[in-house]
Amino acid sequence: MAAPCDPQIAFTAAANGARYSTYPRSWAYPDRMTGHHDDHDHHHDHDHSDLSETELRVRALETVLTEKGYIDPAALDAIIQAYETKIGPHNGARVVAKAWTDPAFKQALLEDGSKAVGTLGHVSRVGDHLVVIENTPQRHNMVVCTLCSCYPWEMLGLPPVWYKAAPYRSRAVKDPRGVLADFGVSVPTDVEIRVWDSTAETRFLVLPMRPAGTEGWSEQQLAELVTRDSMIGTGFPKTPGAPS
Amino acid sequence: MNGVHDMGGMDGFGKVEPELNEPMFHTEWEARVLAMVRALGAAGAFNIDTSRFYREALPPHVYLASSYYKKWLLGLEDMLIDKGFIGADEVKAGHASTPPKALKRGGFKVGDLERVMTRGKFGRTPQAPAKFKAGDRVRARNIHPLTHTRLPRYVRGHMGVVERDHGCHVYPDTAATESGENPQWLYTVVFDGQELWGAESDPTVKVSVDAFEPYLELA
Numbered sequence: 001m002a003a004p005c006d007p008q009i010a011f012t013a014a015a016n017g018a019r020y021s022t023y024p025r026s027w028a029y030p031d032r033m034t035g036h037h038d039d040h041d042h043h044h045d046h047d048h049s050d051l052s053e054t055e056l057r058v059r060a061l062e063t064v065l066t067e068k069g070y071i072d073p074a075a076l077d078a079i080i081q082a083y084e085t086k087i088g089p090h091n092g093a094r095v096v097a098k099a100w101t102d103p104a105f106k107q108a109l110l111e112d113g114s115k116a117v118g119t120l121g122h123v124s125r126v127g128d129h130l131v132v133i134e135n136t137p138q139r140h141n142m143v144v145c146t147l148c149s150c151y152p153w154e155m156l157g158l159p160p161v162w163y164k165a166a167p168y169r170s171r172a173v174k175d176p177r178g179v180l181a182d183f184g185v186s187v188p189t190d191v192e193i194r195v196w197d198s199t200a201e202t203r204f205l206v207l208p209m210r211p212a213g214t215e216g217w218s219e220q221q222l223a224e225l226v227t228r229d230s231m232i233g234t235g236f237p238k239t240p241g242a243p244s
Numbered sequence: 245m246n247g248v249h250d251m252g253g254m255d256g257f258g259k260v261e262p263e264l265n266e267p268m269f270h271t272e273w274e275a276r277v278l279a280m281v282r283a284l285g286a287a288g289a290f291n292i293d294t295s296r297f298y299r300e301a302l303p304p305h306v307y308l309a310s311s312y313y314k315k316w317l318l319g320l321e322d323m324l325i326d327k328g329f330i331g332a333d334e335v336k337a338g339h340a341s342t343p344p345k346a347l348k349r350g351g352f353k354v355g356d357l358e359r360v361m362t363r364g365k366f367g368r369t370p371q372a373p374a375k376f377k378a379g380d381r382v383r384a385r386n387i388h389p390l391t392h393t394r395l396p397r398y399v400r401g402h403m404g405v406v407e408r409d410h411g412c413h414v415y416p417d418t419a420a421t422e423s424g425e426n427p428q429w430l431y432t433v434v435f436d437g438q439e440l441w442g443a444e445s446d447p448t449v450k451v452s453v454d455a456f457e458p459y460l461e462l463a
Contacts, residue, residue: 161311
């Protein structure tokens with residue numbers, strides 16, 4: 001049997017590496033990256049030829065569904081517009097800022113997230129199963145969906161690509177501190193890390209800790225500090241006075 | 245099913261790469277796919293569990309090599325063809341050539357927008373008293389259904405503690421195959437990181453899943 005450092009094995013591994021070089025480089029957009037070695041940020045420039053096949057396929061499907069009377073393209077436009085304008089992390093930020101300033105609301109929110117959010121008329125309607133989880137000096141919460149992409153849409157908008165992609169889904173439950181490091185986030189080692197895998201229709205929103213130096217701030221000012229990632233648990237709220 | 249979608253604990257996918265100022269959609273077709281799935285779901289062509297099952301059932305190499313909305317597109321096509329709403333030949337031709345099949349709630353129109361913007365309700369009246377309560381030590385059963393399940397592999401066979409009871413919910417395992425809502429009690433169950441990943445792993449980690457009662461047994 002060959003020893004692990006056998007040059008033959010090293011050679012084979014290198015050959016395999018070459019053979020597999022057309023495999024995806026980025027697990028965020030695997031089908032875009034095949035065969036490309038450009039920077040991740042530049043992929044829009046050469047999307048078109050890669051994706052025209054998919055684009056045509058989507059158009060064909062939409063045409064068939066429309067001709068059959070299952071959908072109306074104008075209704076699809078309306079859905080897209082609603083997603084683009086009505087949902088987003090500003091909804092979650094309002095809820096967090098209110099919880100930071102109103103102890104009774106905070107208590108109600110932690111007891112029954114859906115019910116408490118329902119009392120705020122200005123926030124988009126939330127489903128029945130919102131669970132709000134509080135970060136404390138002893139515990140940092142982080143949310144993932146290892147099986148697909150479950151995420152509190154009404155509170156945070158549509159999930160970002162990284163949340164739905166393999167690196168986050170695979171590692172968040174096994175190496176959450178490593179994942180946080182990918183975000184440039186570090187949580188003290190004496191703090192418990194609690195990972196919530198969204199495996200049912202319950203949806204989790206992290207209530208981050210209120211930043212120091214915000215005494216007397218209004219709800220609106222505080223909401224500006226609340227980032228999307230701070231409500232997923234992969235980030236912290238902005239620090240007052242720091243460049244945004 | 246033990247598919248590649250069940251990613252918790254897998255290695256080799258590399259770093260998480262957040263995109264700065266990420267747009268909501270990266271191409272127009274992504275938005276069309278999202279809207280088609282939402283519209284047809286609201287029209288009653290399928291339930292959310294069935295649509296998840298179809299994505300999971302994509303061949304592993306296709307699942308791994310497809311972007312998120314590409315998986316949605318492929319799953320949607322397969323599902324609509326299987327359920328007789330469209331024909332594979334129609335998708336290929338890009339035109340309908342057979343009469344439509346009735347949708348539970350009729351074709352999706354502009355006036356139906358509110359239906360997709362309001363999240364579905366999954367709570368149901370209990371069929372039996374809850375078997376477990378907060379504080380109970382439980383074991384995630386070592387089960388390997390060939391169809392859709394929401395019990396990830398990485399917790400199966402492991403001991404945890406019931407933390408919360410969420411009431412009775414639609415059971416995805418039967419809903420996915422359209423065998424009924426079969427409501428089941430749902431619990432948040434917490435596992436020590438070391439119970440899941442071994443004594444060498446980070447002792448400060450705890451992981452919870454939301455587990456339906458049939459996934460659990462008293463430890």
